Amino acid sequence: MSELTKAPRSERSFFGQPRSLVTLFSLELWERFSYYGMSAILLYYLYDHTSAGGLGLSKPTASALVSIYGSLVFMSGVLGGWLADRLLGMRRAVMLGGLLIMCGHLALAVPGGLPALLVSMLLIVCGTGLLKPNVSSLVGELYSADDRRRDAGFSLFYMGINLGAFLAPYLVGTVGQQVDYHLGFALAAVGMAAGLVGYARGRSRLGRAGEEPTNPLRDGERPQVVRRACVGGALVAAAVVVCAATGSLSVDVLINAVTVCAVLLPAVYLVTMLRSPRTDAVERSRLIAxxxxxxxxxxxxxxxEQTSSVLAQFADTRTDLDILGFAVPASWFQSLNPIATLVLAPVFAWLWIRMGDRQPTTPRKFATGLLLGGASFVLMAGPGLLNGVDVPASPWWLVASYFVVICGSMCLSPVGLSATTKLAPRAFLAQMMSLWFLASAAAGGINAQLVQLYRAETEIGYFAGVGAAVMAVGGVMHLLTPWVQRRMGGVR
Incomplete structure (x- = not known):
């Protein structure tokens, strides 16, 4: 980290971390409140009857749309990272992204049916692409490359993400399911507005971190960028027109197109960075690792990522929602993920600091996270195996599954954020964080196909099969750990 980008060192600490972490922690808390508040009710809004304020879509189609929505949100991080690196700088990209997200939630607050949904998707997709990778990259800019507080700092930042996600289902979910869906979406917009106000007031704490692009466009490059943008926009518009004229413009075509793009885009992105003359030999080795x-x-x-689709549907249609005589809204179950994270994040942050140089390497942490993530899905086959798929399942199955998957997340997600900033080529700092979020985009694209297979008669095989496959990948990761570690160029 250069002298031009690092935050002031004379400031007070925040749980042993730079005080400037508070500003980014707060912004991400409210952004996640708005996003997960919207996500908590989106599936139900899509498949609920029109007489109840929903759009009346089929459950498989609604689940697939939720998956591609998430995939598009994360894919947009590629453009957001590029704009930050080449034009805006990370700080301005974050502010613009937050404004677009707020407008997107306001569009959903209008009872405009499918057109309002499409406008909202466009705004939230673009806004999250600008904000999400760049706010995480700003966190990385608060630390030097060899600062041992780095993983712990990202764990605290990750706790802020999940604090917002924890509050959202209880507030937005309750208003949306029990009062009106559109009022719930409006509450999500209020949350994003609160985050923007806090960010505007606290930006001075960041010093000069993220103020300027790390790889700004040269004067001669601007005309070429404009031409490419125009050509790309024209090709997309032409594809839409052709599909509409031939009658092939449908939800299924959209789902399949997003799946293909979500899987291919990260591969193209990695090859581009590997072949770039701005990537030196050590950085290239780290990219391969x-x-x-x-x-x-x-x-x-x-x-x-199936918490807002398959597990949300399981909570609504397969779970006994009568708890201690109180009818619990199905959207509340989406708070289980952040609750488990809020409990476990400080424990793991303390653990990594306590272990110091004795803590597992990054590949080992990833392998453990995969084994636990897969086990959480295998566990969800239990209700069907024991009692059949026609008997409402105890809510404790979901509680146990979320706890196990978040133990895996603590070994993978904050560690992955930290590893991404450490392994990133300097010329592609924000874009490398975009690549990290493309992992979620690719998962969303794959899920858009997978979730359509979920129904009562396939429930047991679905959970057991998907879970076992992920556990198998974890086993392979354990075997590959020495190879990966050798190519990380001294990064642990």
Whole structure:
């Protein structure tokens, strides 16, 4: 980290971390509140009857749409990272992204049916692409490359993410399911607005971190970028027109197209960085070491990203919602993920600091996370095996599954954020963080196909099969650990 980008060292600490972490912690808390608040009710809004305020889609189609929505959100990080690196700088990209997200939630707050949903998707996808990778990269800029607080700092930042996600289902979910879906979406917009106000007031704490692009466009490059943008936009528009004219413009075509793009885009992105003349030999070796970590992250997120689709549907249709005589809204179960994270994040942050140089290497942590993530899905085959798929399942199955998957997340997600900033070529700092979020995009694209297979008659095989496959990848990661570690160029 250069002298021009690091935050002031004379400031007070925040749990032993730079005080400037508070500003980014708060912004990400409210951004995740808005996003997960929307996600908590989106599936139900899509498949609920029109008489109840929903759109009346089929459950498989609704689940697939939720998956591609998430995939598009994470894919947009590629453009957001590029804009930050070449044009805006990370700090301005974060502010613009937050404004677009807020407008997207306001579009959903309008009872405009499918058109309002599409406008909202466009705004939230673009806004999250600008904000999400760049706020995480800003966290990395608060530390020097050899600062041992780095993993712990990302764990605390990850706790802020999940604090927002914890609050959202209880507030947005309750208002959306029990009062009106559109009021719930409006509450999500209020949350994003609160995050923007806090970020605007606290930006001075960041010093000059993220103020300027790390790889700004040269004057001669601007016309070429404009031409490429125009050509790309024209090709997309032409594809839409052709599909509409031939009658092939449908939800299924959209789902399949997003799946293909989500899987191919990270591969193209990695090759581009590997072949770039701005990537030196050591950085190239680190990128090669990053490939198996990335594949492992995709497999883990295949499980974790189904909380807003398959597990949300399981909570709504297969779970006994009468708890101690109180009818619990199905959306509340999506708070189990952040609850487990809030409990476990400080424990793991303390553990990594306590272990110091004795802590497992990054590939070992990834392998453990994959084994636990897969086990959480294998566990969900239990209710069907023991009692059949026609008997409402105890809510404790979901509680146990979420706890196990978050133990895996603590070994993979904050560690992956930290590893991404450490292994990133300097010329591609923000774009490398975009690549990390493409793991979730690829998982969303794969899930868009997988979730359509989930129904009562396939429940047992679905959970057991997907879970076992992810555990198998974890086993392979353990075997590959020495190879990966040798190519990380001294990064542990």
């Amino acid at each position: 990053y490939i198996p970590l990335f594949i492992g992250a995709v497999c883990y997120w295949v499980v974790n």
